[in-house]
Amino acid sequence: MAQCEVCGNDYDRTMEIRIGGQTHVFDSFECAIHAVAPRCGHCGCAVIGHGHQAGGEVFCCAHCAREEGHDDLVDRSASTK
Numbered sequence: 001m002a003q004c005e006v007c008g009n010d011y012d013r014t015m016e017i018r019i020g021g022q023t024h025v026f027d028s029f030e031c032a033i034h035a036v037a038p039r040c041g042h043c044g045c046a047v048i049g050h051g052h053q054a055g056g057e058v059f060c061c062a063h064c065a066r067e068e069g070h071d072d073l074v075d076r077s078a079s080t081k
Helices: 029-036 062-067
Strands: 015-019 022-026 052-054 057-059
Touching (some): 052 062, 057 062
Antiparallel strands (some): 052 057
16 A cells, blocks of 8 residues: 555555656545645635646636736636626
């Protein structure tokens, strides 16, 4: 069995994720997200999807990007429904 590097659980169904030549071992996607997901440059939440990129940073949404001065990013507005 392998041990999750986040929670320490010994588990027979761990997963390995390679990032930048390093292999990480996790027992769940929850632990993997906690350890390796990028963090929003404004609010700090884990960016699980594609997110928004501006000025070399990753943001969870266009609102957070705008709060950091990146006015060119927009989310879908209510008028486009």
